Amino acid sequence: xxxxxxxxxxxxxxxxxxxxxxxxxxxxxLDILNLAHGxxxxxxxxxxxxxxxxxxxPIWIALPVAMLVSGxxxxxxxxxxxxxxxxxxxxxxxxxxxxxxxxTILISLAQAQFGAQVSRFPPDTFPTRIYNIGSVxxxxxxxxxxxxxxxxxxxxxxxxxxxxxxxxxxxVAYSERISALLGIDVDRIIVGTFFVSSALAGAAGxxxxxxxxxxxxxxxxxxxxxxxxVIILGGLGNIEGAMVAGFLLAITEVLSVxxxxxxxxxxxxxxxxxxxxxxxxxxxxxxxxVKKA
Amino acid sequence: xxxxxxxxxxxxxxxxxxxxxxGAACAQPAGxxxxxxxxxxxxxxxxxxxxxxxxxMAAEGLSGTIKVGCAHALSGPIALYGEPIQNGIMLAxxxxxxxGYLGDATLEIICEDTAGDKxxxxxxxxxxxxxxxxxxxxxPTLSNSAFAADxxxxxxxxxxxxxxxxxTGITDxxxxxxxxxxxxxxxxxxxxxxxxxxLGYDKVAVMYGNDDQFTKxxxxxxxxxxxxxxxxxxxxxxxxxxxxxxxxxxxxIKSLEPQAIVVSALAEEAANIMVQARQLGITEDVRFIxxxxxxxxxxxxxxxxxxxxxxxxxxxxxxxxxQENQDFIQAYRDKYGSDPDQFAAQSYTATWLMAKxxxxxxxxxxxxxxxxxxxxxxxxxxxxxxxxxxxxxxxHAPVVLVVHNGEFEVFE
Numbered sequence: 001x002x003x004x005x006x007x008x009x010x011x012x013x014x015x016x017x018x019x020x021x022x023x024x025x026x027x028x029x030l031d032i033l034n035l036a037h038g039x040x041x042x043x044x045x046x047x048x049x050x051x052x053x054x055x056x057x058p059i060w061i062a063l064p065v066a067m068l069v070s071g072x073x074x075x076x077x078x079x080x081x082x083x084x085x086x087x088x089x090x091x092x093x094x095x096x097x098x099x100x101x102x103x104t105i106l107i108s109l110a111q112a113q114f115g116a117q118v119s120r121f122p123p124d125t126f127p128t129r130i131y132n133i134g135s136v137x138x139x140x141x142x143x144x145x146x147x148x149x150x151x152x153x154x155x156x157x158x159x160x161x162x163x164x165x166x167x168x169x170x171x172v173a174y175s176e177r178i179s180a181l182l183g184i185d186v187d188r189i190i191v192g193t194f195f196v197s198s199a200l201a202g203a204a205g206x207x208x209x210x211x212x213x214x215x216x217x218x219x220x221x222x223x224x225x226x227x228x229x230v231i232i233l234g235g236l237g238n239i240e241g242a243m244v245a246g247f248l249l250a251i252t253e254v255l256s257v258x259x260x261x262x263x264x265x266x267x268x269x270x271x272x273x274x275x276x277x278x279x280x281x282x283x284x285x286x287x288x289x290v291k292k293a
Numbered sequence: 294x295x296x297x298x299x300x301x302x303x304x305x306x307x308x309x310x311x312x313x314x315x316g317a318a319c320a321q322p323a324g325x326x327x328x329x330x331x332x333x334x335x336x337x338x339x340x341x342x343x344x345x346x347x348x349x350m351a352a353e354g355l356s357g358t359i360k361v362g363c364a365h366a367l368s369g370p371i372a373l374y375g376e377p378i379q380n381g382i383m384l385a386x387x388x389x390x391x392x393g394y395l396g397d398a399t400l401e402i403i404c405e406d407t408a409g410d411k412x413x414x415x416x417x418x419x420x421x422x423x424x425x426x427x428x429x430x431x432x433p434t435l436s437n438s439a440f441a442a443d444x445x446x447x448x449x450x451x452x453x454x455x456x457x458x459x460x461t462g463i464t465d466x467x468x469x470x471x472x473x474x475x476x477x478x479x480x481x482x483x484x485x486x487x488x489x490x491x492l493g494y495d496k497v498a499v500m501y502g503n504d505d506q507f508t509k510x511x512x513x514x515x516x517x518x519x520x521x522x523x524x525x526x527x528x529x530x531x532x533x534x535x536x537x538x539x540x541x542x543x544x545x546i547k548s549l550e551p552q553a554i555v556v557s558a559l560a561e562e563a564a565n566i567m568v569q570a571r572q573l574g575i576t577e578d579v580r581f582i583x584x585x586x587x588x589x590x591x592x593x594x595x596x597x598x599x600x601x602x603x604x605x606x607x608x609x610x611x612x613x614x615x616q617e618n619q620d621f622i623q624a625y626r627d628k629y630g631s632d633p634d635q636f637a638a639q640s641y642t643a644t645w646l647m648a649k650x651x652x653x654x655x656x657x658x659x660x661x662x663x664x665x666x667x668x669x670x671x672x673x674x675x676x677x678x679x680x681x682x683x684x685x686x687x688x689h690a691p692v693v694l695v696v697h698n699g700e701f702e703v704f705e
Contacts, residue, residue: 001548004573008540015538108368116372118561123597130572137574212537212565213595218370222535257541262531263503265541 004136005258009251011142014149015208017246019223020230021156021239022200028237029173029193031092035099036077037201037227038220039106044070044202045209045219046110052125059125059210066206067199074198075191077102083190103220110217120213145207152200153243160239165192173237233273235283245284248272355398359657361386361647362421363404364414364432364442370535371409373561374636375434378457379404380629381637382431385644388624395652402644407433411441418445418453428657429454429650431643436460436506443470452650452663456643457636459585460510464685469663471685473643473676475608477507477557477584480691481514484606485522487693487704488582494552496525497582500542500566501557503531511557511584519555527551536562543570554579559586563603564595571599580604589634593699603696604704609638609676610692612702621675642674 019041026034048066051057057065081102085094129140160166171179172189180186208223209215230249234241249269256268276284363382366375382402390399403425405417414433421427422445430446430453433439439458446453447467455463455472464470488494499515502508512529519526527549530542543566546554554570556563567581580602581587587605596603611622611632621641625633633641646669651657654665670680677689695704 001544004544004547005541008538008544011540012538111368111372116370116376118373118591118595120595130574132574137572139572208537213568214537214561214565216370216373216561218535219537221370222533222537254541257530258545262542266533 001135001258003134005254006251007136007138009254010247011138011146011250012254013247013250014146015204015211015246016223016226016230016250017153017243018145018149018204018207019201019227020234020242020246021153022197022204023227024231024234024237024239024242025156025197025200026193027231028239029169030082030190031173032082032095033099034077034197035096035224036081036103036106037197038224039103039110040070040073040077040198041201041205041208041223042110042215042217042220043073043106044198044205045215046114046205047202048206048209049119049121049215052121059121059206063203063206066202070202070205071195071199074194074201077198078190078194086190107217107220114217116217118214118216120215121210126210141211145211148203148207152203153239156196156200157239159196165189169193229270229273233276233283235285238283238285241283241285248284355396355651355655355657358399358401359395359651360401360403360425360427361644362418362425362427362430362432363402364407364417364421364430365404366409366434366438367404367406369408369410371434374457374559375407375409377634377637378432378434378640380625381456381633381640381642382644384625384628384637385641385648387628389645389648394648398651400644400648400651402431403427407435407438407442409435409438411438414438414442415445418442422446422449422451427451428659429647429662431456431640431647433458436463436510439463439470440466440506443467446470450663451659452666454643454647454666456639460506461513468685469659471666471681473646473679473687474639475585475676475687475689475691477511477514480606480608481511481584482518483691484582484584484604484693485515485518485524488553488580488604489522489524491704492553492580494524496527496551497553497555498527498546498549498551499529499555499557500539500546501529501531502534502559502562504533508557508559508586511586515555515557515584532558532562537565539566539569540573543573543575546570547573547575551579554581556581556583557586558583560589560592561595563587564592564600567596567599567603577602582606585635588694588701589636590632590701591634593696593701597699600696600699605694605696605701607635607692607694608687608689609635610694610701610703612694612700613675613677613692615673615675615677617673618675638675642676642679645674646672646679 023037026032044066047069048062051062051065052059081098082095085098126141131138160169168184168189171184172186176186230245231242233249234245252272253265253269256265260268365378366372367379386400386402403421405421407414407417421430430451433442434457436458439455443453443466447469450469452469455474457474458472459474459476461478463472501512528546530546532539556566563583582604584606585608588607593600622633625637649669649672650662650666654661667681667685672679680688682688693704694701
């Protein structure tokens with residue numbers, strides 16, 4: 001049972017990390033806690049679902065399509081909810097409130113369009129294959145999602161560290177004004193950040209929609225809370241931190257169910273969060289990686 | 294001519310006019326016939342025979358629009374259940390008005406959104422009672438909301454009829470509080486009895502949502518029934534609303550090798566539990582047994598093959614062949630293009646019960662409606678032959694269903 005629980009934890013950790021990646025990216029670079037991330041994640045799942053059911057495309061086309069469209073939605077979100085505030089030098093709290101409003105609007109639109117009921121991808125979208133290694137069972141889908149999550153993290157990190165745009169992003173994270181003086185098109189970088197972050201959210205939406213067969217306008221809520229925990233635990237804006245914290249939170253949860261009681265699952269997970277923050281107030285990985293320029 | 298005689302003449306003329314109007318109204322919508330006739334079939338002699346004497350007894354009778362409030366969750370996550378509930382109410386109201394069930398009076402349903410939230414439910418009740426002057430309220434959706442909002446109706450002496458509140462103690466709130474939803478305490482013992490006779494299990498694992506009145510009170514009844522029957526509960530696992538990953542709990546359950554898994558959850562969560570259990574290698578001879586919450590077409594739709602063999606205790610069955618039920622299902626499909634679930638069947642019945650109470654009371658006085666509601670016995674409905682007991686709780690036979698080839702069938 002122990003190894004199955006470890007596998008469960010790693011799998012759940014991949015889920016949390018996948019969601020938290022884009023979440024922490026916007027915070028790290030733009031200093032915005034984008035509470036509409038969960039709504040973009042939800043729309044990503046629906047974009048994927050529509051591509052599969054209405055346009056009749058296989059899932060490996062639906063995934064990039066959903067990422068592109070979600071990325072576009074992210075840019076729209078920035079133009080409508082954040083840019084006007086930025087231009088007016090609004091106080092720090094304003095973008096958070098604005099993102100809550102955007103989130104409510106996006107969720108209501110989805111509910112008007114798709115109704116409140118739960119939908120799922122057609123059962124034959126992804127082959128159901130279960131591998132039994134000793135007493136441990138893993139599905140092909142779980143393996144694929146785990147691998148995709150790792151690839152995305154590595155790619156995102158390489159992009160931020162190596163690419164020219166990535167370097168510009170880090171410069172913007174350090175100081176928007178200095179970046180502008182150095183000739184970086186700050187607005188273009190912000191658009192790019194929203195695109196990448198929202199595309200990641202869309203990918204997470206499609207993959208989790210596939211994994212849990214629970215696509216609904218409200219699917220973002222519970223994940224958003226866990227995602228917030230993960231990015232705080234990992235150090236706000238820190239990409240590896242979010243990844244490691246995702247696994248840590250998930251394994252803590254799974255083991256507390258296995259060896260204590262499912263009644264105390266969240267209590268134990270949040271106690272761990274509390275203790276970590278007491279010892280390291282800035283999260284496990286301290287200062288935002290992207291800002292260490 | 295005495296005053297009384299004059300009144301009689303006026304009443305008679307009014308009555309003639311009313312009959313003519315109703316006749317004209319009936320003749321118009323030709324397409325409505327099959328659906329519109331059904332509940333009238335239960336009392337075919339009523340409208341013509343009773344209209345005259347009652348109209349004479351109470352000079353004001355029933356006329357104009359009678360406002361009935363509907364307070365359900367139409368936005369937010371609970372709208373999942375609020376939508377079919379509202380559909381059921383609107384379908385029933387349309388039938389009641391189309392067939393002139395209330396003479397020349399028509400039912401006007403005024404809907405307020407509770408969003409599944411306690412504070413919003415209280416606001417909805419207050420608006421319906423104080424601003425809209427409704428004579429009765431149908432709702433709210435959740436037992437949680439009912440505990441918050443029903444006292445408002447009780448205080449204002451407006452009858453409130455819940456169609457989806459199954460937690461213990463709902464009708465204890467006062468003599469104006471009714472429900473037509475069979476509580477888990479009626480459904481579950483029957484389910485356990487019937488399935489144990491057939492499957493003969495004596496070691497089970499239990500799972501339930503611990504942050505919701507409905508699933509929690511379902512769990513309490515399951516536990517009491519299992520203990521009472523000497524069934525050993527190997528482990529009790531909990532989860533929270535909105536959870537999608539249950540593999541940790543299921544892995545633990547698998548290692549304890551139960552003969553069946555008892556789940557108190559709503560269909561969407563239950564479906565995910567079933568899928569993940571089968572993926573983790575819990576074999577198909579370990580059946581899933583649940584209460585009212587399982588009874589939704591969504592269960593098999595989401596869980597697919599994993600739902601095969603799942604057993605649901607329920608207050609209503611789509612497989613029940615009674616005329617009232619088949620007519621209801623057909624009318625619902627025609628209007629909304631999908632199958633009704635239990636929530637829709639119960640809210641549809643609630644609306645008809647309310648109409649019957651208004652008709653029996655022959656008055657729009659809330660106290661009179663309350664009295665008439667409490668008197669309803671043996672009313673033919675999609676839920677079966679329906680009565681209220683002296684505590685304003687429903688009395689009708691529960692059923693046990695099993696998923697077979699993706700559809701609910703009666704478990705035998």
